[in-house]
Amino acid sequence: MxxxxxxxxxxxxxxKMMPFGGYDMPMQYEGIIKEHEAARTGAAVFDTCxxxxxxIGGAGALGDLENILSCDVSDLAVGACRYGFMCNDSGxxxxxLIIYRIAEESFMTVVNAATAESDFEWIRAHxxxxxxxxxxxxxxxxxxxxxxxxxxxxxxxxxxPIDELKFFRFMNNFYKDTELIVSRTGYTxxxxxxxxxxxxxxxxxxxxxxxxxxxxxxxxxxxxxxxxMGYPLYGHELSADRNASQPAFARSISKKKGFIGSKAVLxxxxxxxxxxxxSIDGRRTARHGDTVKNNSGKDxxxxxxxxxxxxxxxxxxxxxxxxxxxxxxxxLTVVSEKYxxxxxxxxxxxxxxxxxxxxxxxxxx
Numbered sequence: 001m002x003x004x005x006x007x008x009x010x011x012x013x014x015x016k017m018m019p020f021g022g023y024d025m026p027m028q029y030e031g032i033i034k035e036h037e038a039a040r041t042g043a044a045v046f047d048t049c050x051x052x053x054x055x056i057g058g059a060g061a062l063g064d065l066e067n068i069l070s071c072d073v074s075d076l077a078v079g080a081c082r083y084g085f086m087c088n089d090s091g092x093x094x095x096x097l098i099i100y101r102i103a104e105e106s107f108m109t110v111v112n113a114a115t116a117e118s119d120f121e122w123i124r125a126h127x128x129x130x131x132x133x134x135x136x137x138x139x140x141x142x143x144x145x146x147x148x149x150x151x152x153x154x155x156x157x158x159x160x161p162i163d164e165l166k167f168f169r170f171m172n173n174f175y176k177d178t179e180l181i182v183s184r185t186g187y188t189x190x191x192x193x194x195x196x197x198x199x200x201x202x203x204x205x206x207x208x209x210x211x212x213x214x215x216x217x218x219x220x221x222x223x224x225x226x227x228x229m230g231y232p233l234y235g236h237e238l239s240a241d242r243n244a245s246q247p248a249f250a251r252s253i254s255k256k257k258g259f260i261g262s263k264a265v266l267x268x269x270x271x272x273x274x275x276x277x278x279s280i281d282g283r284r285t286a287r288h289g290d291t292v293k294n295n296s297g298k299d300x301x302x303x304x305x306x307x308x309x310x311x312x313x314x315x316x317x318x319x320x321x322x323x324x325x326x327x328x329x330x331x332l333t334v335v336s337e338k339y340x341x342x343x344x345x346x347x348x349x350x351x352x353x354x355x356x357x358x359x360x361x362x363x364x365x
Contacts, residue, residue, distance in 0.1 A: 001019060001022065001023065001024045002022050002023045002024070002050070003023065003024050004023060004025070004047055004049035004050055004141075005049055005141055005199045005202045005203065006047045006049060006141075006143075006202060006203060006206055007024060009203055009206060009207075010025075010026040010047065010216075013029060013216060014029070015027070015028065015029045015216070015218060016028050016029075016218070018219075020050070020113070020219055021050050021112065021113030021114040022050075022113060022114055023050040023113060025047070025050060025218070025219055026047060026216075026218040026219065027218045027219055027220040028217075028218040028220045028221065029215075029216045029217070029218060032218070032220040032221045032224060032310075033221075033310045034215070035215060035216075035217035035218060035220070035221035036217075036221040036224050036225055036310045036311070037310060037311075038147060038214075038215035038217060038221075039146045039147045039188045039190055039192075039217060039221065039225055040147065040190060040225075040310075040311055041147065041148065042147050042148070042149045042213070042214075042215060043145060043146070043147035043148075043149040043150040043153055043209075043213060043214040043215065044145070044146055044147055044188075044214060044215045044216075044217035044221065045143065045144070045145045045206060045209045045210065045214040045215070045216055045217060046143070046144040046145070046146070046217050046218075046219070046222055047143065047206070048142045048143065048144050048194070049140075049141045049142050049143070049199075049202065050113035051110055051111065051112065051113055051116075051137075051142050052110070052111040052112070052113060052115075052116030052119065052120070052135070052137045053108060053109070053110055053111075053135075053136050053137050053140045053142070053196065054108065054109045054111065054119075054120060054123065054133060054134065054135055054136065054137075055102075055106070055107070055108055055132075055133070055134040055136050056106075056107045056108070056109060056123070056127070056131060056132070056133055056134075057103075057105055057106040057107065057131070057132050058105060058130050058131045058132045059105060059130040059131075060127065060128040060129070060130030060131040061105055061106070061107055061127075061130075061131045061132075062074060062105065063128070064126065064127040064128055064131045065099065065107060066257055066259065067126065067258075067259055067260060068086055068122075068123060068126050068127075068259065068260060069084045069085070069086060069097075069099060069259060070084045070085040070086070070087055070244060070252055070253045070254060070259055070261075070262070070265065071083065071084030071085075071099070071252050071253070071254055072254045072256060072257065073099060073101075073107075076099065076101045077101065078101050078102070078103055078104065079101070079169055079170060079171065080100075080101055080168060080169055080170075081098050081099060081100040081101070081168050081169070081170055081183060081185060082098065082099050082168065083096065083097075083098050083168075083185070083249075083251075083252050084096070084097065084098075084099060084252050084253075085097075085238075085244045085252060085253070086119065086122065086123075086260075087244050087259070087260055087261030087262075087264075087265060088240055088260070088261055089260060089261055089264070090243075090261065090264050091243045091244055091245070091261040091262075091263075091264030091265040091268065092239065092240040092241050092242055092243065092244070092261070093234070093238040093239060093240060093242065093244050094115065094118070094119065094122055094240055095111050095112055095115045095119050095234060095238075096112070096232065096234055096238055096252075097109050097110055097111045097112070097119075098110045098185055100170060100181075100183070108136075109123075110142070112234045114234070114235065115234065116135075116137060120133070120135050126260065138199075139198065139199060140196055140197075140198070140199070141196070141197050141198065141199045141201075141202035141205075142194060142195070142196050143194075143195045143197070143202060143205060143206055143209070144187070144192065144193070144194050144195070145192055145193055145195070145209055145214055146186065146187075146188040146190045146191070146192030146193075146225075147188075147190050147191070147192060147214075148190065148191060148355055148363055149213060149214075149363075150190075150191060150192045150193060150214070150363075151191060151360050151363040151364050152212075152213075152363065152364065153209055153212040153213060153214055154182065154193050154195075155364060156212055157175055157205070157208055157209070157212065158173045158174065158175060158182065159173060159174035159175070159177075160173045160174060162182065162193075162360060163360050163361050163364055164360075165182065165184055165360060166184065167184050167185075167186075167356065167357045168183075168184065168185055169183070169184060170182060170183030170184070171183075175195075175197065175201065175205055176201070176204075178197065178198060178201050180195060180196055180197035180198070181194075181195070181196040181197075182194070182195055182196075183196075184356075186356040187222065187225070187226050187229075187231060188222065188225035188226065188229070188356075189225060189226075189228065189229040189231075189349070189351055189354035189355075189356050190225075190354060190355050190356055191355040191356055191358050191360065191363060192356070223305075223307065224307045224308070224309065224310060227305050227306070227307045227309070227316060227317075227318065227350070228309050228311055228312070228316065228349065228350050228351035229349045229350075229351055229354060230277060230318065230348030230349040230350060231349075232247050232249070232275075233305060236288055236304045236305045236318075237275060237304045237305065237318060242320075243264060243265060243268045243269070243272055244261065244265045245265050245266070245268040245272070246268070246272055246273060246274060246275060246320060247275045248274060248275055253265055253266070271322075271323075272323075273301060273320040273321055273322055273323065274320065274321065274323055274326050275304070275318060275319070275320055275348075276301075276318070276319060276320075276321050276325075276326050276345050276346075276348075277316065277317070277318055277345065277346045277347060277348040277349075277350055278292075278303075278316065278317045278318070278319055278332060278334065278343040278344065278345060278346065279314070279315075279316055279343055279344055279345075279346040279350070280314060280315035280316065280317065280334070280341050280342070280343035281314055281315075281342070281343075282314060282315060282341070283308050283314065283315060284315060284339065284341055285306045285307055285308050285315035285316070285317065285341070286303045286306035286315065286317035286319070286334040286336065286341060286343070287303060287306050287336060288303060288304060288305060288306065289302065289303065290302070290303040290306070290317075290334050290335060290336045291303075291334070291335045292319050292321055292332050292333070292334055292335075293332065293333045293334075293335060294325060294332065294333075295331055295332075295333075297333075300321050300322040300325055300332075301319045301320050301321030301322060301325070301332075302319060302320055303317050303318070303319045303334060304318050304319060304320060305317065305318045306318070306334075309350060309351075311351055312350060312351065315341070315343075316350045317334065317343065318348070319334075321345075325345070326345060327345060328344075328345055328346060328347060329344050329345060329346075330344060330345040331343075331344050332344065332345065
């Protein structure tokens, strides 16, 4: 199993380690709920060094990326980033990723750990001779810090001001004279940052974040945070055999261009299911793979993610259900191997008070 550059640090802090995406990753330190609340009300720092980063450039890069990605790339400004899908010919999602425009003909993609190797091969097979492709994952560390107190921490650690950095934008900055990238894309819903830095300074930067007040957080709380926001996770809400139109992330799918799989994505099967939120009273929750039934006991869907919501105080889940049952407040039953729970369809996201898009200046005053 692979290890990130921060692995020994996690073990020394007695984190509970578990496999994720081919890596031995921290699931929690002092507890998922505490770490979840730190991201919502203070600051939480996450090891996301397992993610993959590719550099794509050259005269053919823009045209190739327009063909490979579901989102529009040509109107992406230098210094901006965008969420999108890589689809196969049948419209299934090979991976979801974020594309960064570093310069006019230079881009960086950030992909999921479990699919990084196959993603790289897919991209390499679909680029022209005028496009260069480089896997920079081994030399790049990625650390995320989220929460309303994170702007103060990041501002204190960076050489250049961050107060003008907007949502889904990034900037070059310096940490102790080492150049790095700071972006704002977010996977928790709260205001925060992704820091891409050389692996050689990752441990020092992590410790500085903690010394300035950030709570070390594992992937367990990262999962509960993203479920509250209704964000997808590859292998749960997204997969190669599920049409990219089904998660209802229309903003990530261009209608202005053709891309690999676009015919199938823009004209999905009539009987395809749709992703919905389910609110469940109490703490007993649904889990990935549980069956969803209507009030007559008919199977109408499957749960992709479920959790107790520390912020809302009750269980929540996301599920793909048959069209016709997606109306708000429709009563559904979720059946697991050991029990059944009753819930109702609700609008995503579950958590409505996210600060992710807020003006940083409001948190630096």
